[in-house]
Amino acid sequence: MSMAMMDVLCSKITIGNADPSNPMKITNGIEITEVHRLEINESYKKLIGTAKVSFPKGTVCRSTIIGTITLEGKDASRITTEVMHDGVIIEKRSTQQLLDETTFKVGQRINIKLGYNGILKNMFDGYITGYNSDSMLEIQCENMAYKLKLKQAPHFETPVKGTTVNEVLEGKYNILKDTGFKIHSDTKKCEIHIGKVKVTDNFTVADILSEWSKYKVYCFLKYDANDEGDMPAIAVGRPYSSSKAQPVFPEDESTGPYRIIFNEHVAQSDLKIVKTDPKFLAVTGKALGTDEKFFEVTIRLNPEYDPTVTGSKQYQTVNATQISKKTHKVTGNTTAAGAATKTKVDLSTYTIAPYMSPHIGITSDQLVEETTEYFRNYNLNGITGNVTIFGDFGLPPAVQVELADNRNPSKNGVYLVEEVTTNFGIGGYRQILKIPYKLKST
Template identity: 75%
Template sequence: MAVNTLDVLCCKITIGDADPANPMAIQDPVVLTEVQEIEIVETYKKLTGTARVILPKGTVYQSTIIGNATLEGNDASRITTEVMEDGVIIEKRSSQAAVGKDTFHTGQRINIKLGYNGILKNMFDGYVTAYNSDSLFELRCENMAYKLKLKQAPKFETPLSTKVNDVLGDKYNLLKDTGFEIHSETRRFDINIGKVKITDNFTVADVLNDWSKYRVYCFLKYDENSPDAMPRIAVGRPYSSSKAQPSFPGSDNTMPYRICFNYHVAESNLKVLKVDPKFLAVTAKALGTDEKFFEVTVRLNPDYDAGKAGSKEFQTINATQISKKTHKVTGNTTASGAATKTKVDLSTYTVVPYMSPNMRIDSDKLVEEAIEYFKNYNLNGITGSVTIFGDFGLPSAVQVELIDDLNPSKNGVYIVEEVKTIFGTKGYRQVVKLPYKVK
């Protein structure tokens, strides 16, 4: 008779001082292997991911004391020696103690590994940014992008044809002395970011976060060739920005994670969308030649007659000129139709956003792109989230293949937009947010 195995939750939380010479190293670490709850949230739409660690009072941690440090209040369980490179012999004492109000402090490095049955996967690297020691010990953390919030960006101005690789690479040196590099797969995308002007007191994180308004998203991603090294800056566009590039660095040259509903899924909050193309609209946004945002919306023309000369298949509606602070209708010629102040009510339509990957274009070109995107839009996709067990330890911006034998309409390949990892007394789960189907 077959015996079902029991999967035992395991975690390893390492916290200590940051090493100025090696950001990934943790000095004088304490190690925790018990926890009440961990929550990690990361998405490709935000540079900075977060983690929250909750520990009950009395949680025991392990630490290593070097040399003749005092052991008062600690349980010295093992003494070892180690020969350093210069021939000096040092004494190490492994000890245990209960977490106290002075155990942690802000600015410390933290690493979180999670898994089952002693097989752990690296899930988070970052810094402690807040610490609450009231009824429970709670650590609030940010990922390694925290370092970029502390680095002043160099002041420079670029021409209109600037590429992302120019800004992050040797040409403008935005990442100089940050410890970060461009992800190896990002360079080949060669994304045009347009004119970049840094004349004020911005941090490197401010600059990278600002690109999200163009739907150019910067996020941290480990290089598969060296997973234990510093995470790198990955840059990509979502599926809603370019039908020719529905993927992110490293996500299109590997097999998708296969998620079987009858095995991996704990809970599903997915909704299957069957969109009538007669009630579909695409709202396209771009940066015009006057360096202001504008948008146009296209939908099918209800009076379209293919056999009638001059009949147009699509209508252009709700053209607007957009300032940085508000959306307002103006008569600017960069958005034809913007002078019409009466807006079409699209509350009964499925409105799909589109961000042009081309900078400094006119409204005619944007309408062409929106129509092309409309024609290629996947009308039968799904939205929502699915909660899976911690078997995969998924990051964001990877491809997953859903396999549901009972509801095959869900089957297909999707890009993971956001992952919320929950670990603790209620188990190990990942809430995976999915955009529309891409394959």
């Protein structure tokens, strides 16, 4: 008779002070290996990831005190020695203590490693931002981007035509100077254009990077494969392009796709297949004009399109807005319904997909072309909902997963992970994945 192996949950939480010369290194730290509940929430749409950790009162933590070698009057079983490179012998003494409200301090560094059977994976690095001690000891944390909330951004103004992410972060304007962060190597290879940036008030670096998400330029933390153990880098997801129906992100060997087999890796699923009738799909494209104001057009299929008739147009433009009230220039072409009269077509029964042009100062006709191309490439059969997997992979956001479901093969395909919520504790180890973008079917 054979018995299945039992997977044992393991965690290692280290809390202490950040080394001034290397914030990734924690000094004078304590180690905690038991936790009641832990939740980590990260998304490529948010620069600041968060974590909440709760401990039962009476939890034991362990610390290591380093000093000169003196064994007299001490329990030698708890003392180890180490010979340093310069020949000096130091003493390492392990101590234990109970957690209480005096154990933690706001601003301390925290590192969280999770796994099974003693194999741990680094899941979170950040700082403690708050704590309470009610029935449980609970600490609230933010990831390493917390440091960018403490860095004042310089005042500067870019040209009207706009600039690039590289110029703002590390180039001419260099807002990452003295922050310890740098641009992710794959992001640095791309010329990601953004509109005019004007900083004349008291903004932090985090304020600027978070503001870009409104324009579909997503900044998030990602460890560079070439810099293991260093600070995470600033990765930037390019906005929707005219040839792709989803954001584009830096890719390396860590981005997958990770193959998720439903009957092995999935704990729970509320995924639903959404089939959209292309006749009732509309795409609203938005762009930033040279007057620093947004204008938009909406594209839908022409209900009277006949491919056998010469000159019949497959797509039509509706609900266009004006570029500027001062100039009264209409953004749509001359056939754009509602552009001049301000009459809006009722699209309440349509599925509306958003599109953001990555190009600054384009004309209305160019926006129509980009939005139409996006319509052609839009994935009409996607997925809504989330999938909850076991902690086998320990996934971050902005990676790709390949779903494999033999019972419902319509779900099968490669998807982009937008958000990951990691839960660990007495309920087990789970990750809830939000996967709204299907990259391809398999």
